[in-house]
Amino acid sequence: MRYGEIIGLTWKDINFDKHTIDINNTHGYKYRTGFKPTKIHSSIRKLDIDPITVKMLKNLKYE
Incomplete structure (x- = not known):
């Protein structure tokens, strides 16, 4: 993944x-243009x- 894609998650x-991203x-x-395609x-x-x-990831989300 590119850096911008990672921080765009x-x-x-x-x-x-399904164990997918x-x-x-x-x-x-x-x-600083925010989210984009x-x-x-x-x-x-x-x-x-x-x-x-x-x-x-589940632990991070629900804590």
């Missing part, structure tokens, strides 16, 4: 049941995440 992008936007941190359409994708990461 929200909790709605994480599917805890949806990459569908980015955050314009450099020029990814650079190119093919950058929109789903990433699989392992059960340990899912558990860690």
Whole structure:
């Protein structure tokens, strides 16, 4: 993932049941432009995440 995609993640992008993260936007941190679409359409994708990461993310969300 690109840095802008990482800081552009929200909790709605994480599917805890299917163990995936949806990459569908980015955050314009450099020029402070906020959330915006990814650079190119093919950058929109789903990433699989392992059960340990899912558990860690759940702990972060619900604390």
